[in-house]
Amino acid sequence: MASLGAWPPEGTAREPPAIHLLKPLFGSGGLPVDGATCASWRFGVETNNVRGWRTVPRSCEGYVGHYMLGDRYRRDSAVVATEAAAYAEGLQLPGDGMDVWIFDIDETALSNLPYYAHHGFGVEPYNATSFNEWVDKGIAPALPESLKLYHKLLPLGIKIVFLTGRSEERRKVTVTNLKRAGYRTWEKLLLKGEGVKGTAMAFKTGEREKLEEQGYRIVGNLGDQWSDILGKPEGARTFKLPDPMYYIS
Numbered sequence: 001m002a003s004l005g006a007w008p009p010e011g012t013a014r015e016p017p018a019i020h021l022l023k024p025l026f027g028s029g030g031l032p033v034d035g036a037t038c039a040s041w042r043f044g045v046e047t048n049n050v051r052g053w054r055t056v057p058r059s060c061e062g063y064v065g066h067y068m069l070g071d072r073y074r075r076d077s078a079v080v081a082t083e084a085a086a087y088a089e090g091l092q093l094p095g096d097g098m099d100v101w102i103f104d105i106d107e108t109a110l111s112n113l114p115y116y117a118h119h120g121f122g123v124e125p126y127n128a129t130s131f132n133e134w135v136d137k138g139i140a141p142a143l144p145e146s147l148k149l150y151h152k153l154l155p156l157g158i159k160i161v162f163l164t165g166r167s168e169e170r171r172k173v174t175v176t177n178l179k180r181a182g183y184r185t186w187e188k189l190l191l192k193g194e195g196v197k198g199t200a201m202a203f204k205t206g207e208r209e210k211l212e213e214q215g216y217r218i219v220g221n222l223g224d225q226w227s228d229i230l231g232k233p234e235g236a237r238t239f240k241l242p243d244p245m246y247y248i249s
Helices: 036-046 058-069 071-089 128-135 144-156 168-181 200-213
Strands: 099-103 159-167 188-192 217-223 238-240
Touching: 036 058, 058 071, 071 144, 071 217, 071 238, 099 144, 128 168, 144 159, 144 217, 159 168, 159 200, 168 188, 188 200, 200 217
Parallel strands: 099 159, 099 217, 159 188, 217 238
Antiparallel strands: none
16 A cells, blocks of 8 residues: 555646635635625624624625535534543542533523524524514424533532523523433522623623522533633633524623
C-alpha cells in the first residue's frame, strides 16, 4: 500500500481542491452557494458575536429549518453533552450533596421545536400568547442529548437545578412536562416570580448567587442562550447548546 507521502502515484495528475478557500460564498462559475451566508450568520449567533437580533433573517428560514430538523443540530448538541459528561466524570466531589448542575429548560432540557416548526423557525416575531398556549399543553419533548447528560450526572452525586425564565404561574405544567419527558427528580425548580423585572441574564445571575449563598457549589451550567451562562457566578464550567431560532438577553 502506498504511503501518504507517495499519494498520488508518481506521474498522476493531482485533482484540484474541491473548495476554493478564498471564496467561501461562491461555487462553480462564481454562483452563490445556497445557505453559505446563513451558515455564517448562525456562526455569529452561536459565538455571541451577533447580538440583539429579534428574528431569524427571512432568507434563512429554510436553512435554519433544515439545520434544526436534520441531524446536524442533534450532532452539535451531542458534542456539547459528551464534553459535559466527560468533564463531570472527571470531577472529584466531596459527596456532601451540595454539588449542583444547572439546566435551563426551553431548548435545553425540553425542546420547543414542534412549536417553532409551525412558526417559521424563528422568522416570525415572538408571540407570547401563542407560545404560552404551547407551553400550557405540557407536551414538549426532551432534548435527547440533555436527557442523556441528566442521567449521567445523577449517579455521580450531582443534583439538578432547573433555572428557567418561565413564570411561576407555569410551575405545575412545567413539572408535569419535565416528568413526562423523563426528568424524574431534581433539587430545585427556579422560575421567574411575579413582578420580576430586568434581563434574563440578570435574573439567572441573581438566582445562582442565591444558590451559592445557600451553600451549593455550581459545578456545571448548561443552556442554549448566552444569557443562561454569562454573569458571575456562572458555575465552575459552562456549556452552550446550539440555538439559532431566538435570542434572549
